[in-house]
Amino acid sequence: MRDRIEYKTREQMRVMARAGLVVERALAAAKTAAVPGATTRDIEAAAAAVIADAGATSNFLGYYGFPSTACVSVNDEIVHGIPGDRVIEDGDVVSIDCGAIVDGWHGDSAISLIAGTPRSDDDVRLVENTRRSLWAGVAALATASRLDGVGAAIEDVTEAAGLHPLVGYVGHGIGTAMHQAPDVMNYRTRGRLARVKPGLCVAIEPMLVQGTSESRVLEDDWTVVSADGSRGAHWEHSIAVHDGGIWVLTASDGGRSGLAPHGIEPAPLD
Structure with a gap:
């Protein structure tokens, strides 16, 4: 249940930050490995290997x-891709x-990248604008009274870029479990969401696609692909x-570099 x-x-x-930095290092290693x-x-x-070496x-x-x-999700696989024998090709969009x-507390993060040489400017814009929408949402969290502001900030970037959020998949609270209340939307919603107040820990994770917002789940019961085969990206x-x-919690600088363009420190x- 995710109601409380x-x-x-x-x-x-602080313990969550320790877990978060393990995740940051793990994603850095995965990014290095994500080559054609x-x-x-x-x-x-x-x-x-990074997670094991950290004792996490x-x-x-x-x-x-x-x-x-x-x-590891590739191209039209937006989220929840199961790693296997698929070979990364030059220009693939890869989301990890x-x-x-760590000590019972969770960290969770995601990145997207283009392996090798981009196939199109659209793919470059997809990855970059999904990243930008994440930081817009994080910046909104710093000043919002309710979580509504996070989704609105993400949608502003999404709309301007001509991208679309994946319907039915959202961010979440995090702590002693990976997925907790409250849900964190990636678009504007009617009604008021949870208050933003000290003690709240959330994972913000826009999942954006170039085409339709609709998706389907493959026969493995995990991999989510866009319904029209368009490419997607995921940052968290x-x-x-x-x-x-x-x-x-999942950035060694606490988010300083990502928040700087928004004027937030x-x-x-400590």
Whole structure:
């Protein structure tokens, strides 16, 4: 059940930041491995090695039966792709999502990239504008009174870029479980969502596609692909709200570089 928000203390957030930095390093290793000629399993293995070396635990592996340490989704696979023997080709759009547990607390983050040489300017704009929409949402979290502001900020970037959010998939609270209340929408909603107040920790994760917002799930019961075969991208960070401001738990600089264009300085947890 994801109906009750779990508010965290600063000390708990600090442990979450430790988990978040493991995820950051895992994604950096996976990004390095995501080159033409590699398999999606090779990309997962790079992330898994970092998590194991850190003494952390994957929160993806075994989650409702998910068989891997990371999701690796390619082109029209938007999220939840299961790593395997698929070979990455030059110009593929690759989205990598993974998480880690440290002392019972979770981190969760995702990146997208183009392997090798981009096939089109549209693919470059897809990846970059999905990243921009994430940071617009994180920046909104710093000033919003309710989570409505996050979805509105993401949608502003999405609409301007001519992209579309994946319907039915949203961000979430995070803490002692990977997925908790509240839901964090990637678009404007009617009605008021949860209040933004100290102790709130959420994962903001826009999933955007070049074509239709509709999707379908493949026979593996996990991989989500766009209904029209258009390409998608996925970016995610876990963020803590405390009485001094916000801190991006899955970024070693607390989100400073991503928030700078929005005029926001993250507030350390120390």
